[in-house]
Each structure stands twice: as C-alpha cells, then as structure tokens.
Amino acid sequence: MTTLTQTVTKEITWKDIASFCESGKAAGLLSVGDIISIVLKNGEKMRIAIAGINTYKENEVLFAFKDILSEEAPMNEDWTNEGGYEASQMAKYLDTEIFDLLPDDLQEVIKERRGHKLWLFSRREVFGEDGQYICPEDDVHIPYYQDSENRIKLRDGEPDWWWLASPCAANTTNFCHVNIYGYSCNYGASNSIGVAPGFCI
Numbered sequence: 001m002t003t004l005t006q007t008v009t010k011e012i013t014w015k016d017i018a019s020f021c022e023s024g025k026a027a028g029l030l031s032v033g034d035i036i037s038i039v040l041k042n043g044e045k046m047r048i049a050i051a052g053i054n055t056y057k058e059n060e061v062l063f064a065f066k067d068i069l070s071e072e073a074p075m076n077e078d079w080t081n082e083g084g085y086e087a088s089q090m091a092k093y094l095d096t097e098i099f100d101l102l103p104d105d106l107q108e109v110i111k112e113r114r115g116h117k118l119w120l121f122s123r124r125e126v127f128g129e130d131g132q133y134i135c136p137e138d139d140v141h142i143p144y145y146q147d148s149e150n151r152i153k154l155r156d157g158e159p160d161w162w163w164l165a166s167p168c169a170a171n172t173t174n175f176c177h178v179n180i181y182g183y184s185c186n187y188g189a190s191n192s193i194g195v196a197p198g199f200c201i
Helices: 014-023 089-101 123-127
Strands: 035-039 045-053 061-065 153-155 158-160 162-167 174-178 184-188 198-200
Touching (some): 014 061, 123 162, 123 184
Antiparallel strands (some): 045 061, 162 174, 174 184
C-alpha cells in the first residue's frame, strides 16, 4: 500500500487567527502543530508552531517558536536564578527587544500572559513534570510538546540548546534548558544559549 502525505499551504493573517479565537472557531480551523512562517524586522525567518488550543483559557491559542532566535542570550547577566523567570533579565529582553522585532500585525493581536507578551515555557509545560525545577502550579503539559520531537529546536538549521523558564530548586544559580537531544538539563543563568519564546492570542 502506498501512502501519500500532502502538506497544504494557506495564506492566513494574524488578524484572521485573532478573529478565529474571538469567535470560538480556532479549534475547528487550526490544529496543534500547524506552522506559520514569519520574517522578523531584522530579516530573520522564523517558524511559529501552534502549541495549544483552549489549553488555559477558552478562545485562546498558544504559539511556540519552532526555531531558536539566531542571537543567544543569558537568563541573567549575574550567576543567579533568584526571583525566577519573573525577575530575570530574559523576561525583560523578550518583552522589549524581541517583541519589537515581531511584525506589526502580530504585535497588535498578542495577549499578555502573566503580564508578559512573550515568555519562556516552564519545564512542566514542555516535559509534563517539574523534576528538580520550580514551575507555576497551574502549568500543564502543552499539547505540542507532548510529541518529544518538538522539544528539539533548530538555530541556523542545526539542533541547539534553548532556555526554559524554570529555575533549579537545588541551587541559586541555574535554570533549566533543553539540549540538542530534547532532554532537560541545568545551566548557569549567566551563560548565553538559545531562546525560543511562546505567546498567546
């Protein structure tokens, strides 16, 4: 038996997606794993995956960068995880410098989550459990990351490490990250590695 798998490319705008969400039609028109391609204002091409539909709120869609941003960044310039993600320099970096690189039509429809426009996923959202890391109590395993292959992200076409928002509970210096094989590890907050944020509409 021969199986033919087809990929259908459609033109869609971020305004269209926001309209689907507001009308409650997102689940019928979009699917987890769908990919949307964008070009950042610095010319960098990024693929964005639909990561969850109605996961935390009705009429809300979660998105995850499938690719890692070309520029690496630390969680904090100092070797500390004190205050967790909320107090990190990474949180400010995503909400300002990286948000400003998004296309204007995408910026217009993004909703804040926990006070942030762009944010990093927690270990529980990516792996389904906290392990030795600190995660918000209401976080759940995101549908997109229930497929372990989606935990491997590319930077410039090659698998690379990327940060998660969860600080290590066993020390005051490390945050969780995902390595090139899709497994979670510890890494010092002042190290610069890949960034692959999420957002919601």
